[in-house]
Amino acid sequence: MLKPEMSHTLDKSFPHLKHKESKAEDNISTVTEFILLGFSDLPDLQGFLSALFTIIYIIIVIGNCLIIIVTVLDPALRKPMYFFLAHFSSLEICYVSVTVPRILFNIWTQNRSISMMSCAAQMCSFFILGTNESFLLAVMSYDRYVAICKPLHYPLVMNSTRCIHLAAGSWLSGIPIQIGQTCEIFSLHFCNSNRIDHFFCDIPPILKLGCGDTSVHELSVYLVVMVVAAIPFILVLTSYGRIIATILRLPTAKGQGKAFSTCSSHLLVVVMFYGSGAITYLRPKSTHSPGTEKLLSLFYTIVTPMFNPMIYSLRNKEVIASLRRLILQH
Template sequence: MNHEELESINNVSTVIQFVLIGFSDLPNLQGFLFAVFSVVYIIILIGNFLIIIIISTDQALQKPMYFFLANFSSLEICYVSVTVPRILFNIGTQNRSISLMSCATQLCFFLVFGTTECLLLAVMSYDRYVAICNPLHYPLVMNPTKCTQLAAVSWLGGIPVQIGQTCQIFSMNFCNSYKINHFFCDIPPILTLACGNTSVHELSVYVVVMVVAAFPFILVLTSYSKIIATILRLPTAKGRGKAFSTCSSHLLVVLLFYGSATVTYLRPKSMHSPGTDKLLSLFYTIVTPMFNPLIYSLRNKEVIAALRKLILKK
């Protein structure tokens, strides 16, 4: 056995922790970045908690659409809490090391909540489809039991798949480096550290993405194609405007989330670059959750009315 082989085996056996490079290439902006991420995290928490409180306390919002919106806001809080606190810790302490187990745990939760978001967006589009295309059957189809079941499937559906995906990713040997050129443990930067041929692992990522992301996205597109066709057949412009306003917010969130996430995970490994991956990841992990409360509240008269009532009551 030659020196290079011994060194390779030694590298594989000693990779028990990684280093998240994050934004360390911007040393003069560390304080500014810490402030920005802190403010963004607070905005996300306050905005989504406010939506949950409004929907929970206002009797006028006890409808399936707002039940799913409250679930979505709860999900956004969980989703950003997987990544942002770690970013703040790394910037604040300048300690960027993360153990193999912590990295795997972060990736697993991130993938599970990402899958939940894909499924929940599909469920919300189905809710809008039934409300607009079959309004007479809406109370019967979207009854409380059905809504609870759909929400439970969204939250739990991705757990076995993503646990398996995480185990597969971390069953690889890492010998190229221990430095993850990203601000959290994500699949593309981790794959670049693996030894040997990773084509099988890349293929498994594509298959999982197609199942948990592309399939729900097709359901969303199918729902909205039928919704738009129904809206265009409405006799009055006022009716068309009201129907479209209930869907446009959700459609905007879908496009923001899927647009950046799809480009990240469906590009070949050879086309990945650390700078592009970080920028795209910022969109679907932080920017979109920050704008979601604004998109849903500012474009929804019922939410604004409930917020006014809550403020006046306080």
């Protein structure tokens, strides 16, 4: 909730948008722009937030680019596991680039307006990429399942053609679902306000601006989340249930440790990705508040992507060895 003085400041800063909002109360079709309030309620921290988000964004881009480079250049990493890891890193770069540059632009310019079309494009892109990551994590879990539970069949099952098909399916999986959901949400009439109390065009704060009863749209959001998150997560759990059962049957502790080490990084990323998403979108509506939503959203939009390249590189001996070879060669 905005403080009175902050609301007065925003009204002075964006008089044209205030005019559009007031007109929208009489004629809802005139709402063509929104205001992303973001972190405007923290005026003294704008410089700190700008520096923090810039550093995090650079870390994410550089970290994932390094993973892509080593998996492409090092012949020792030309395996299905690292093929999918390179695609995951590419998705991560796209994923954070949908939100973080816009956050920085709003902080640097203090121009928080965003057209309805740009808002819809940001929302659609963000959830397409999030859906793609969800399915790719399930594919990566399946790859580890075949490698550990059916090692003799691994080269045949995870051949290059199948890997390409699985990767392409992951990249394309979210497009029809999220385009449909975005069109449904932006078919609403917006009359309550044109101020989005968030730092990007997320679904819950936009639904709050809709006129009339939005319960049907909220239900459709839950159904989409169940399809794009719950189904892949169940596949991940199934894969890791069989992986753990197979590892526990290995005769030596050394063999068990080696098998666990190849899966621990991916499993940690899975827990962070699905855990943060589930807490954000599946918790009861009564617990929703702008401050809580922003904090949780920061976790899955920025914090988790920042740790992912660190987890995959620092916990993977092959990636570290490849990085060393790459550095020594130059």
